[in-house]
Amino acid sequence: MNSKSQLFCAWCGIGFLLLFTAGWWFLARFLPPPAPSLDAAEVAAIYQQHTGGIRFGLVLAMIAAALTAPWVAVIAIQLRRIEGNTPALAYTMLVAGAVGVLVLLLPTLLWTTAAFRPERGADLVMLLNDLGWLLFVMTFSPFFIQNLVIGLAILGDKGAEPVFPRWLGYFNIWVAILFVPGGLVTFFKTGPFAWNGLLAFWLPLVVFFIWFLIMFAALLSAIRQQSGTTASSAV
Amino acid sequence: MTSPPPAIQRLPGEAGIWVLVLGDMCVFGLFFGVFTYFQGLNPELYSQSQATLNTHYGAVNTLLLLLSSWLVVVAVDGLREGHNIRAAKFLISAFLCGAGFCVIKVIEYSEKISSGIGITTNEFFMYYYVLTGLHFLHVLIGMAVLIYLAGKTRRELSDKDIQVFESGAIFWHMVDLLWIVIFPLLYLVN
């Protein structure tokens, strides 16, 4: 029973990837992102031309964002197994992960507000567009903390049968460091560190996607290992 | 690979550290490539901006990191033979080299900032601040690792512990080798 609810939570992570891709990418067409160098009229035109797609796509993206809540919870549960009675890192991960849910959720509503009345002044549409993208790309700090504590918890696993393989700990630290260039988008409107740039956006985006898939596989085997040990100890 | 194959082939450190180290090296490799590509599109801007950098800071920092790397190699080698106290001294010395690197870097940054050169001044200084800043973050992480390892020498060490030392050392050497590339790329090559 216990492992079934955990499996459900892990699959929610995959649900997030699929639904967010469908809504945010294919329907709202936010990939590649509108360049931060566009002027107000150009930004407003995007929201005026694709109003329907953006509205519907962002409803899906909003639902998708909430699916990261169970995903974060099941990672926290597995980290708790490592830490036992004093799960400081697991709780840190849970709190940072909860903030991360908001960082994925709130931009969908800011962009939605822009698409809600696309006929309003172009400057206002641009403001909302800026707010959404800055929140979405620049806010690396909760994800940094999240991945860092996952990494530290895994590396601190002293159990005879570790919950996660140690390389996954190092991998999480690598991912954490990779998110840092996102913080640079405040300075640039063009180039690799703008919010549509190679090193501030594309690289973290691709790595974030791969992180989900790798964590998913690791969670499945950790949950299987846990139900195996509890079953044998019950007998 | 001209040298004859050694008698014992052994993975240095634990396997996982190579995920982090090779991953970071690939990301920095991409950064170096992007920098060199855009340098080729606008060489005058890059060489004019580069001329305002003080190569002495970069070169002294290279020497500091090389020294620290050597100290770490000798420290880890000593640990394998049980010289824990000597290893601790060498690790702390390496940490101090890292601290020296940071002091020079901060002096260099403050000189640049006080003469009005910031991250948005131009494309060259964007890369200058981002590359050196990200490397700075790695130096800080590496210094934390060195202090952690120095503290760990106080107890009896198992083979597994030695592996942790090797892993930490490999990370510190990566910090060194990234600077070995960043220094000529930012300060010298035009």
Place this chain on the structure above:
Amino acid sequence: MTALIKHPATPVWFVLVAATLIAWWFGDNAAREPGQSVLWTSIALIAIAFFKVRLVIRHFMEVKNGPWQLQLICELWLLGVCGALCGMKWLARY
């Protein structure tokens, strides 16, 4: 003290320091006027840097005694990044 001087890492370290000093002097004094000489100075500086990186990887990180897969990945990284940088310098020479 003699043990430190005899340590296998010590001669490697001296080579690294010497290479750094050469690159430092070279970078400060080499011709900077546009033309072929700048290209070759750049390529030489990049080559020296990756020669040093290879020494650090093989001797300090102890990859030279590691499994061949690790050695291969490291060599490919060196070749790939160094080759890409020199190649871009070559293509941007005019």
